[in-house]
Amino acid sequence: MSGTWGREEKPDVAALKILDGAAQAFVELGVSRAGMTEIARYAGCSRGTLYRYFKNRHELHLAFVNDRAVRLVAELRVELQEIHDPSRRLLEYIVRSVGKVRQNPSMAAWFEPSESGAAGRMSRGSEVIACLSEAFVVNLQPRDFDDSSSSRLQALWVVRIIVSLLTQPGKDEGEERALIETFVVPSLLERSNEVLSSLEH
Numbered sequence: 414m415s416g417t418w419g420r421e422e423k424p425d426v427a428a429l430k431i432l433d434g435a436a437q438a439f440v441e442l443g444v445s446r447a448g449m450t451e452i453a454r455y456a457g458c459s460r461g462t463l464y465r466y467f468k469n470r471h472e473l474h475l476a477f478v479n480d481r482a483v484r485l486v487a488e489l490r491v492e493l494q495e496i497h498d499p500s501r502r503l504l505e506y507i508v509r510s511v512g513k514v515r516q517n518p519s520m521a522a523w524f525e526p527s528e529s530g531a532a533g534r535m536s537r538g539s540e541v542i543a544c545l546s547e548a549f550v551v552n553l554q555p556r557d558f559d560d561s562s563s564s565r566l567q568a569l570w571v572v573r574i575i576v577s578l579l580t581q582p583g584k585d586e587g588e589e590r591a592l593i594e595t596f597v598v599p600s601l602l603e604r605s606n607e608v609l610s611s612l613e614h
Contacts, residue, residue, distance in 0.1 A: 436519035
C-alpha cells in the first residue's frame with residue numbers, strides 16, 4: 414500500500430486518512446508495536462508523506478487521541494440531549510464514555526493490559542488527559558458545568574475517572590454505574606452548586 418497517495422491530497426483529508434490507518438494498525442498490531450513505518454503502510458502512504466503531517470509518533474498519538482475524543486463527545490452530546498436531569502445526565506455521560514471506548518477497538522487498544530510500555534503510560538499521561546479534557550470542555554461546558562472557571566477542573570476529574578475505569582475495570586457495568594452514581598456524581602454536582610451559590614452572593 415505504501416506510496417499510493419501523497420501531496421495531491423488536501424491536508425485535512427490526508428491527516429484523516431493517516432489517523433484512520435493508525436486506528437487499523439493499533440487494532441491489529443497493538444499501539445506499542447505500531448511504529449511510523451507500519452502506520453504509513455496501513456494508511457497507504459509513504460513514510461515521507463506521513464512525516465509531513467506528523468513529525469513523530471508521539472505527535473501522531475496525540476492527534477489520534479484528540480480526534481477520537483472529539484468524535485466520542487460529539488456522539489454523547491447527541492445521545493444525551495434529551496436528558497435534562499443533571500445527575501442522570503452526568504451519570505450516563507461517564508458510563509457511556511467508558512462503554513464507547515471499550516466498544517471501539519482502536520480506542521480500547523490503548524488500555525489493553527499488554528500496553529505496559531510507552532503507549533500504556535501515555536494513555537494515562539498528562540498530555541492525553543489534557544486532550545480528552547479539552548474536548549469535553551469545548552463540547553459540554555455551557556450545559557454540563559455551570560461555571561467556566563471550574564469547568565476545566567471538573568472535566569479533568571471526569572476524564573481521570575473514565576481512564577481509571579478503563580485501566581482498572583469494576584466487576585461489571587452495574588458495579589461501575591453504582592460507584593459513579595454514589596460517589597462521583599454527587600461530589601461533582603455539589604461543587605458546581607457551591608460555585609454558583611458563591612457567585613450569587
